Amino acid sequence: xxxxxxxxxxxxxxxxxxxxxxxxxxxxxxxxxxxxxxxxxxxxxxxxxxxxxxxxxxxxxxxxxxxxxxxxxxxxxxxxxxxxxxxxxxxxxxxxxxxxxxxxxxxxxxxxxxxxxxxxxxxxxxxxxxxxxxxxxxxxxxxxxxxxxxxxxxxxxxxxxxxxxxxxxxxxxxxxxxxxxxxxxxxxxxxxxxxxxxxxxxxxxxxxxxxxxxxxxxxxxxxxxxxxxxxxxxxxxxxxxxxxxxxxxxxxxxxxxxxxxxxxxxxxxxxxxxxxxxxxxxxxxxxxxx
Numbered sequence: 001x002x003x004x005x006x007x008x009x010x011x012x013x014x015x016x017x018x019x020x021x022x023x024x025x026x027x028x029x030x031x032x033x034x035x036x037x038x039x040x041x042x043x044x045x046x047x048x049x050x051x052x053x054x055x056x057x058x059x060x061x062x063x064x065x066x067x068x069x070x071x072x073x074x075x076x077x078x079x080x081x082x083x084x085x086x087x088x089x090x091x092x093x094x095x096x097x098x099x100x101x102x103x104x105x106x107x108x109x110x111x112x113x114x115x116x117x118x119x120x121x122x123x124x125x126x127x128x129x130x131x132x133x134x135x136x137x138x139x140x141x142x143x144x145x146x147x148x149x150x151x152x153x154x155x156x157x158x159x160x161x162x163x164x165x166x167x168x169x170x171x172x173x174x175x176x177x178x179x180x181x182x183x184x185x186x187x188x189x190x191x192x193x194x195x196x197x198x199x200x201x202x203x204x205x206x207x208x209x210x211x212x213x214x215x216x217x218x219x220x221x222x223x224x225x226x227x228x229x230x231x232x233x234x235x236x237x238x239x240x241x242x243x244x245x246x247x248x249x250x251x252x253x254x255x256x257x258x259x260x261x262x263x264x265x266x267x268x269x270x271x272x273x274x275x276x277x278x279x280x281x282x283x284x285x286x287x288x289x290x
Contacts, residue, residue, distance in 0.1 A: 001084075001252040001289065002037075005208055007077040007226070008284045009269050014277030017073075020066040022271030025258045026077035027052075027060040028207070033087065034256060037080040044074045059258035059266065075269060080290070083252045088240040093146035096234060102145050103199035105235050111201075115233050118201040122261035125189050125204075127197040128173045135194035145200075149232055149242060150249065156191055157247035169263065184245040185263055188228040191244050192262070201233035205241060206266040207256040210287040224285040226268055231259065255287070 007026050028036050043050065047064035055061055066073070097105075105111055106119055121127065138152040160180045167175075167182040173193060176186050188204055195202035209227040229243040229250060239259075241250035258266035 001082070003079075003081050003083065003208075003210070003255055004286075004288045004290045005077075005079045005081065005255060006284075006286045007208075007268070008282075009073075009075045010282045011073040011273075012280045012282075013071050013073075013273070013275050014279065015275055016069045016071045017066075017273045017275035018069055020070075020073065020271055020273040021063075022065075022075075022269060023061055023063050023267075024075060024077070024269045025059060025061045025206070025266050026075075026079075026268055027062070028079050028081050028255055028257050029060065029259075031256070033084045035082045037082055039077070039079045042074075042076040042078070044072075045070050055265075057258070057260050057265065059260070061258075073273075079255075081255050083255065085252055086241070086250065088237060088249065089251060091146060091237065091240075093150055094144055096144045096146040096237075098142055099139055099145040099148050099198075099200065100141060102233075102235060106199060106201055106233070111235075115201050118203045118233065118261065119196055119199060120261075121196065123264050124169075124173075124262040125193045125196065126173060127193060128177060130177065131173075131194050131197045134177075135198055139198060145232075145234055146240065149240075152191070152194070153242045153244050153249075154247050156187055156244040160187055160190070160244075162187075162245065184228045184243075187244040188230050189262060191230050191242075195230075195232060203231050203233075203239070203259050204262050204266065205229050205231050205254075205256055206258050206260075206263070206268070207254055208285060208287050209243075209246075209254050210289070224287040226283075226285060227254070228263070229254065 027039050030036050048067045050064040052062045139148045163181050192202040211224050231239040231241045260266045
């Protein structure tokens, strides 16, 4: 499957900004089943400095610096990506290891530190009262890990309602668990928190997914969006991705950009701007099959 992605972010400031320093995570990853064919950033005004780098988690990001007065910042990321069916699509969930056996493995020196770090709490993902009891309704003793994960993914999809604008990055896990309303970022964070609470390794995945308009409706330009899902570590197979928002084992519809402990590790665009007054923000994402 081939996709073309355009991610456009525009900031308009009430008063001119004198300078700005930014980091952008919008360049898709290369994996054994996802190949980045081409990518470019188009930034206006033209930065004095722009450098592409790799972070601790082996994600691609770019740093750029603006040192002239500007009332508007536009960042456009254009990518073409080829995605094949991930290897986990061939796994029989019933044939995978007992999840408690995986927990025991993760507590030994056989598990590498770059995996074990995803068993720990992070800034936005932490254990709260009731979390273990919630996940253990599904993760019962002796259950194969992928069978349990598939059922848990369905439980999150069933128990939580999607509503844009109901939450934001500052919404605590306790409030999310109480109201059970949010967006993909929230469902990913809560799922990861539950998995870590019982000793499993889980990480946050950011990227894109193509949206399909209702029958008879035309797809609107800019109507796609950034997306978030999760990956769980399974010995012998590595990281296997699930999308709780859409209740699915991830296949060829998802375009991965970065992975981390939570959203804070992979914010699509962040930085510091020297200005006074407010600003308007507009984001458009287009994902098209080619």
